[in-house]
Amino acid sequence: AIAIFHCALLIFLRMAAFGKIANRVLNLTPNFRPLQRNFHKFQSAKSVPKNYTKYLVFVSGGLTALICTNYMKTERLDAAFRMRKTEDENLLKKLTSRERRFIKFASVEYRGQLYMTPQDFLDSVVEQEPRPRLKRRILSEQDLQVIKDNTPPLKKGSKMLFRTLRDRGIVSYTEYLFLLSVLTKPISGFRIAFNMFDTDGNHRVEKDEFLVVSKMI
Incomplete structure:
Protein backbone atom coordinates (compact mmCIF):
# COMPACT_ATOMS: atom_id res chain seq x y z
CA ALA A 1 0.00 0.00 0.00
CA ILE A 2 2.86 2.40 0.83
CA ALA A 3 4.55 1.64 -2.49
CA ILE A 4 1.30 2.30 -4.40
CA PHE A 5 0.87 5.62 -2.54
CA HIS A 6 4.42 6.67 -3.45
CA CYS A 7 3.84 5.74 -7.08
CA ALA A 8 0.56 7.71 -7.21
CA LEU A 9 2.22 10.71 -5.55
CA LEU A 10 5.05 10.62 -8.11
CA ILE A 11 2.58 10.60 -11.02
CA PHE A 12 0.61 13.46 -9.45
CA LEU A 13 3.76 15.59 -9.01
CA ARG A 14 4.79 14.98 -12.60
CA MET A 15 1.34 16.03 -13.84
CA ALA A 16 1.51 19.17 -11.68
CA ALA A 17 4.98 20.00 -12.98
CA PHE A 18 3.75 19.57 -16.55
CA GLY A 19 0.89 22.03 -15.87
CA LYS A 20 3.28 24.65 -14.50
CA ILE A 21 5.60 24.31 -17.50
CA ALA A 22 2.67 24.71 -19.90
CA ASN A 23 1.52 27.86 -18.06
CA ARG A 24 5.04 29.38 -18.29
CA VAL A 25 5.18 28.70 -22.01
CA LEU A 26 1.85 30.50 -22.48
CA ASN A 27 3.16 33.51 -20.52
CA LEU A 28 6.36 33.77 -22.56
CA THR A 29 4.65 33.64 -25.96
CA PRO A 30 2.47 36.71 -26.84
CA ASN A 31 0.56 34.82 -29.50
CA PHE A 32 -0.58 32.30 -26.90
CA ARG A 33 -1.97 34.89 -24.44
CA PRO A 34 -5.57 34.65 -25.75
CA LEU A 35 -5.29 30.91 -25.32
CA GLN A 36 -3.99 31.47 -21.81
CA ARG A 37 -6.97 33.71 -20.95
CA ASN A 38 -9.33 31.05 -22.23
CA PHE A 39 -7.48 28.44 -20.21
CA HIS A 40 -7.83 30.50 -17.01
CA LYS A 41 -11.48 31.13 -17.78
CA PHE A 42 -11.99 27.41 -18.12
CA GLN A 43 -10.22 26.83 -14.82
CA SER A 44 -12.32 29.45 -12.98
CA ALA A 45 -15.60 28.71 -14.71
CA LYS A 46 -18.38 28.05 -12.26
CA SER A 47 -20.43 26.24 -14.85
CA VAL A 48 -18.35 23.07 -14.62
CA PRO A 49 -20.51 20.40 -12.97
CA LYS A 50 -19.22 19.10 -9.66
CA ASN A 51 -20.18 15.54 -10.58
CA TYR A 52 -17.98 15.77 -13.68
CA THR A 53 -15.02 16.85 -11.55
CA LYS A 54 -15.60 14.02 -9.09
CA TYR A 55 -15.89 11.55 -11.94
CA LEU A 56 -12.63 12.80 -13.48
CA VAL A 57 -10.82 12.51 -10.14
CA PHE A 58 -12.21 9.00 -9.62
CA VAL A 59 -11.12 7.82 -13.08
CA SER A 60 -7.65 9.38 -12.69
CA GLY A 61 -7.20 7.74 -9.31
CA GLY A 62 -8.30 4.37 -10.66
CA LEU A 63 -5.88 4.56 -13.58
CA THR A 64 -3.07 5.59 -11.25
CA ALA A 65 -3.79 2.67 -8.91
CA LEU A 66 -3.93 0.26 -11.87
CA ILE A 67 -0.58 1.45 -13.22
CA CYS A 68 1.06 1.19 -9.81
CA THR A 69 -0.42 -2.28 -9.19
CA ASN A 70 0.89 -3.57 -12.53
CA TYR A 71 4.30 -2.05 -11.78
CA MET A 72 4.49 -3.78 -8.39
CA LYS A 73 3.35 -7.08 -9.92
CA THR A 74 6.12 -6.86 -12.54
CA GLU A 75 8.68 -6.18 -9.82
CA ARG A 76 7.51 -9.25 -7.85
CA LEU A 77 7.71 -11.46 -10.96
CA ASP A 78 11.23 -10.22 -11.72
CA ALA A 79 12.30 -10.90 -8.13
CA ALA A 80 10.80 -14.41 -8.26
CA PHE A 81 12.57 -15.11 -11.56
CA ARG A 82 15.92 -13.97 -10.15
CA MET A 83 15.41 -16.16 -7.06
CA ARG A 84 14.50 -19.19 -9.21
CA LYS A 85 17.56 -18.61 -11.40
CA THR A 86 19.81 -18.47 -8.33
CA GLU A 87 18.28 -21.71 -6.97
CA ASP A 88 18.82 -23.47 -10.31
CA GLU A 89 22.45 -22.32 -10.42
CA ASN A 90 23.04 -23.58 -6.87
CA LEU A 91 21.47 -26.93 -7.79
CA LEU A 92 23.70 -27.29 -10.86
CA LYS A 93 26.78 -26.72 -8.69
CA LYS A 94 25.83 -29.75 -6.55
CA LEU A 95 25.47 -32.09 -9.57
CA THR A 96 28.24 -34.29 -10.91
CA LYS A 185 35.60 -49.87 -20.26
CA PRO A 186 38.04 -52.30 -21.93
CA ILE A 187 36.59 -55.26 -23.82
CA SER A 188 38.23 -57.73 -21.41
CA GLY A 189 35.89 -56.59 -18.65
CA PHE A 190 32.86 -57.31 -20.85
CA ARG A 191 34.19 -60.78 -21.67
CA ILE A 192 34.41 -61.62 -17.98
CA ALA A 193 30.88 -60.33 -17.39
CA PHE A 194 29.54 -62.24 -20.41
CA ASN A 195 31.11 -65.49 -19.24
CA MET A 196 29.45 -65.02 -15.86
CA PHE A 197 26.07 -64.90 -17.61
CA ASP A 198 26.83 -67.67 -20.12
CA THR A 199 26.73 -70.57 -17.67
CA ASP A 200 26.34 -73.34 -20.31
CA GLY A 201 29.18 -72.03 -22.50
CA ASN A 202 27.18 -71.79 -25.74
CA HIS A 203 28.34 -68.16 -26.28
CA ARG A 204 24.79 -66.93 -25.86
CA VAL A 205 23.07 -65.46 -22.82
CA GLU A 206 19.64 -67.01 -22.49
CA LYS A 207 16.79 -65.48 -20.53
CA ASP A 208 17.05 -68.03 -17.71
CA GLU A 209 20.80 -67.41 -17.38
CA PHE A 210 20.27 -63.68 -17.16
CA LEU A 211 17.56 -64.09 -14.51
CA VAL A 212 19.82 -66.31 -12.37
CA VAL A 213 22.62 -63.76 -12.30
CA SER A 214 20.23 -60.84 -11.78
CA LYS A 215 18.75 -62.57 -8.71
CA MET A 216 22.25 -63.09 -7.29
CA ILE A 217 22.93 -59.38 -7.64
Whole structure:
Protein backbone atom coordinates (compact mmCIF):
# COMPACT_ATOMS: atom_id res chain seq x y z
CA ALA A 1 0.00 0.00 0.00
CA ILE A 2 2.86 2.40 0.83
CA ALA A 3 4.55 1.64 -2.49
CA ILE A 4 1.30 2.30 -4.40
CA PHE A 5 0.87 5.62 -2.54
CA HIS A 6 4.42 6.67 -3.45
CA CYS A 7 3.84 5.74 -7.08
CA ALA A 8 0.56 7.71 -7.21
CA LEU A 9 2.22 10.71 -5.55
CA LEU A 10 5.05 10.62 -8.11
CA ILE A 11 2.58 10.60 -11.02
CA PHE A 12 0.61 13.46 -9.45
CA LEU A 13 3.76 15.59 -9.01
CA ARG A 14 4.79 14.98 -12.60
CA MET A 15 1.34 16.03 -13.84
CA ALA A 16 1.51 19.17 -11.68
CA ALA A 17 4.98 20.00 -12.98
CA PHE A 18 3.75 19.57 -16.55
CA GLY A 19 0.89 22.03 -15.87
CA LYS A 20 3.28 24.65 -14.50
CA ILE A 21 5.60 24.31 -17.50
CA ALA A 22 2.67 24.71 -19.90
CA ASN A 23 1.52 27.86 -18.06
CA ARG A 24 5.04 29.38 -18.29
CA VAL A 25 5.18 28.70 -22.01
CA LEU A 26 1.85 30.50 -22.48
CA ASN A 27 3.16 33.51 -20.52
CA LEU A 28 6.36 33.77 -22.56
CA THR A 29 4.65 33.64 -25.96
CA PRO A 30 2.47 36.71 -26.84
CA ASN A 31 0.56 34.82 -29.50
CA PHE A 32 -0.58 32.30 -26.90
CA ARG A 33 -1.97 34.89 -24.44
CA PRO A 34 -5.57 34.65 -25.75
CA LEU A 35 -5.29 30.91 -25.32
CA GLN A 36 -3.99 31.47 -21.81
CA ARG A 37 -6.97 33.71 -20.95
CA ASN A 38 -9.33 31.05 -22.23
CA PHE A 39 -7.48 28.44 -20.21
CA HIS A 40 -7.83 30.50 -17.01
CA LYS A 41 -11.48 31.13 -17.78
CA PHE A 42 -11.99 27.41 -18.12
CA GLN A 43 -10.22 26.83 -14.82
CA SER A 44 -12.32 29.45 -12.98
CA ALA A 45 -15.60 28.71 -14.71
CA LYS A 46 -18.38 28.05 -12.26
CA SER A 47 -20.43 26.24 -14.85
CA VAL A 48 -18.35 23.07 -14.62
CA PRO A 49 -20.51 20.40 -12.97
CA LYS A 50 -19.22 19.10 -9.66
CA ASN A 51 -20.18 15.54 -10.58
CA TYR A 52 -17.98 15.77 -13.68
CA THR A 53 -15.02 16.85 -11.55
CA LYS A 54 -15.60 14.02 -9.09
CA TYR A 55 -15.89 11.55 -11.94
CA LEU A 56 -12.63 12.80 -13.48
CA VAL A 57 -10.82 12.51 -10.14
CA PHE A 58 -12.21 9.00 -9.62
CA VAL A 59 -11.12 7.82 -13.08
CA SER A 60 -7.65 9.38 -12.69
CA GLY A 61 -7.20 7.74 -9.31
CA GLY A 62 -8.30 4.37 -10.66
CA LEU A 63 -5.88 4.56 -13.58
CA THR A 64 -3.07 5.59 -11.25
CA ALA A 65 -3.79 2.67 -8.91
CA LEU A 66 -3.93 0.26 -11.87
CA ILE A 67 -0.58 1.45 -13.22
CA CYS A 68 1.06 1.19 -9.81
CA THR A 69 -0.42 -2.28 -9.19
CA ASN A 70 0.89 -3.57 -12.53
CA TYR A 71 4.30 -2.05 -11.78
CA MET A 72 4.49 -3.78 -8.39
CA LYS A 73 3.35 -7.08 -9.92
CA THR A 74 6.12 -6.86 -12.54
CA GLU A 75 8.68 -6.18 -9.82
CA ARG A 76 7.51 -9.25 -7.85
CA LEU A 77 7.71 -11.46 -10.96
CA ASP A 78 11.23 -10.22 -11.72
CA ALA A 79 12.30 -10.90 -8.13
CA ALA A 80 10.80 -14.41 -8.26
CA PHE A 81 12.57 -15.11 -11.56
CA ARG A 82 15.92 -13.97 -10.15
CA MET A 83 15.41 -16.16 -7.06
CA ARG A 84 14.50 -19.19 -9.21
CA LYS A 85 17.56 -18.61 -11.40
CA THR A 86 19.81 -18.47 -8.33
CA GLU A 87 18.28 -21.71 -6.97
CA ASP A 88 18.82 -23.47 -10.31
CA GLU A 89 22.45 -22.32 -10.42
CA ASN A 90 23.04 -23.58 -6.87
CA LEU A 91 21.47 -26.93 -7.79
CA LEU A 92 23.70 -27.29 -10.86
CA LYS A 93 26.78 -26.72 -8.69
CA LYS A 94 25.83 -29.75 -6.55
CA LEU A 95 25.47 -32.09 -9.57
CA THR A 96 28.24 -34.29 -10.91
CA SER A 97 29.91 -33.47 -14.21
CA ARG A 98 28.02 -36.27 -15.98
CA GLU A 99 24.68 -35.11 -14.58
CA ARG A 100 25.36 -31.57 -15.75
CA ARG A 101 26.37 -32.77 -19.20
CA PHE A 102 23.26 -34.95 -19.50
CA ILE A 103 21.00 -32.01 -18.57
CA LYS A 104 22.89 -29.78 -20.99
CA PHE A 105 22.43 -32.08 -24.00
CA ALA A 106 18.99 -33.56 -23.20
CA SER A 107 16.57 -32.10 -25.75
CA VAL A 108 13.28 -33.87 -24.89
CA GLU A 109 11.07 -34.12 -21.81
CA TYR A 110 8.36 -36.56 -20.78
CA ARG A 111 6.30 -36.18 -17.60
CA GLY A 112 8.85 -33.79 -16.13
CA GLN A 113 11.77 -36.18 -16.78
CA LEU A 114 14.61 -35.24 -19.12
CA TYR A 115 15.74 -37.59 -21.89
CA MET A 116 18.36 -37.57 -24.60
CA THR A 117 17.73 -38.61 -28.16
CA PRO A 118 20.26 -40.92 -29.88
CA GLN A 119 21.58 -37.85 -31.69
CA ASP A 120 21.92 -35.99 -28.38
CA PHE A 121 24.05 -38.83 -27.01
CA LEU A 122 26.36 -38.76 -30.04
CA ASP A 123 26.68 -34.99 -29.72
CA SER A 124 27.50 -35.27 -26.01
CA VAL A 125 30.38 -37.61 -26.82
CA VAL A 126 31.96 -35.73 -29.73
CA GLU A 127 30.80 -32.11 -29.35
CA GLN A 128 31.61 -29.44 -26.78
CA GLU A 129 28.20 -27.74 -26.93
CA PRO A 130 24.70 -29.05 -27.82
CA ARG A 131 22.86 -28.10 -30.98
CA PRO A 132 21.09 -24.72 -30.82
CA ARG A 133 17.45 -25.01 -29.72
CA LEU A 134 14.78 -22.69 -28.38
CA LYS A 135 13.42 -25.13 -25.79
CA ARG A 136 13.08 -28.84 -25.05
CA ARG A 137 10.49 -30.85 -26.96
CA ILE A 138 7.66 -32.19 -24.76
CA LEU A 139 6.77 -35.78 -25.65
CA SER A 140 3.26 -37.24 -25.46
CA GLU A 141 2.06 -40.83 -25.18
CA GLN A 142 1.49 -40.84 -28.93
CA ASP A 143 5.06 -39.67 -29.57
CA LEU A 144 6.42 -42.52 -27.44
CA GLN A 145 4.30 -45.04 -29.31
CA VAL A 146 5.67 -43.77 -32.63
CA ILE A 147 9.23 -44.08 -31.26
CA LYS A 148 8.53 -47.63 -30.11
CA ASP A 149 7.07 -48.61 -33.49
CA ASN A 150 10.10 -47.19 -35.33
CA THR A 151 12.65 -49.01 -33.13
CA PRO A 152 14.03 -51.96 -35.14
CA PRO A 153 14.21 -55.44 -33.57
CA LEU A 154 17.50 -56.88 -32.34
CA LYS A 155 18.04 -59.01 -35.45
CA LYS A 156 17.93 -55.87 -37.61
CA GLY A 157 20.32 -53.91 -35.43
CA SER A 158 23.49 -52.38 -36.85
CA LYS A 159 26.53 -50.38 -35.82
CA MET A 160 24.87 -47.31 -37.34
CA LEU A 161 21.73 -47.64 -35.20
CA PHE A 162 22.12 -44.34 -33.33
CA ARG A 163 22.97 -42.40 -36.48
CA THR A 164 19.98 -43.95 -38.23
CA LEU A 165 17.53 -43.22 -35.43
CA ARG A 166 18.77 -39.66 -34.82
CA ASP A 167 15.86 -38.00 -32.92
CA ARG A 168 13.48 -40.97 -33.14
CA GLY A 169 14.36 -42.44 -29.74
CA ILE A 170 14.96 -41.58 -26.08
CA VAL A 171 17.84 -42.28 -23.70
CA SER A 172 17.36 -41.98 -19.93
CA TYR A 173 20.12 -40.91 -17.55
CA THR A 174 20.69 -44.51 -16.41
CA GLU A 175 21.02 -45.64 -20.02
CA TYR A 176 23.34 -42.71 -20.67
CA LEU A 177 25.68 -43.89 -17.91
CA PHE A 178 25.56 -47.45 -19.25
CA LEU A 179 26.43 -46.33 -22.77
CA LEU A 180 29.34 -44.28 -21.45
CA SER A 181 30.63 -47.30 -19.54
CA VAL A 182 30.44 -49.37 -22.73
CA LEU A 183 32.58 -46.79 -24.51
CA THR A 184 35.13 -46.37 -21.72
CA LYS A 185 35.60 -49.87 -20.26
CA PRO A 186 38.04 -52.30 -21.93
CA ILE A 187 36.59 -55.26 -23.82
CA SER A 188 38.23 -57.73 -21.41
CA GLY A 189 35.89 -56.59 -18.65
CA PHE A 190 32.86 -57.31 -20.85
CA ARG A 191 34.19 -60.78 -21.67
CA ILE A 192 34.41 -61.62 -17.98
CA ALA A 193 30.88 -60.33 -17.39
CA PHE A 194 29.54 -62.24 -20.41
CA ASN A 195 31.11 -65.49 -19.24
CA MET A 196 29.45 -65.02 -15.86
CA PHE A 197 26.07 -64.90 -17.61
CA ASP A 198 26.83 -67.67 -20.12
CA THR A 199 26.73 -70.57 -17.67
CA ASP A 200 26.34 -73.34 -20.31
CA GLY A 201 29.18 -72.03 -22.50
CA ASN A 202 27.18 -71.79 -25.74
CA HIS A 203 28.34 -68.16 -26.28
CA ARG A 204 24.79 -66.93 -25.86
CA VAL A 205 23.07 -65.46 -22.82
CA GLU A 206 19.64 -67.01 -22.49
CA LYS A 207 16.79 -65.48 -20.53
CA ASP A 208 17.05 -68.03 -17.71
CA GLU A 209 20.80 -67.41 -17.38
CA PHE A 210 20.27 -63.68 -17.16
CA LEU A 211 17.56 -64.09 -14.51
CA VAL A 212 19.82 -66.31 -12.37
CA VAL A 213 22.62 -63.76 -12.30
CA SER A 214 20.23 -60.84 -11.78
CA LYS A 215 18.75 -62.57 -8.71
CA MET A 216 22.25 -63.09 -7.29
CA ILE A 217 22.93 -59.38 -7.64
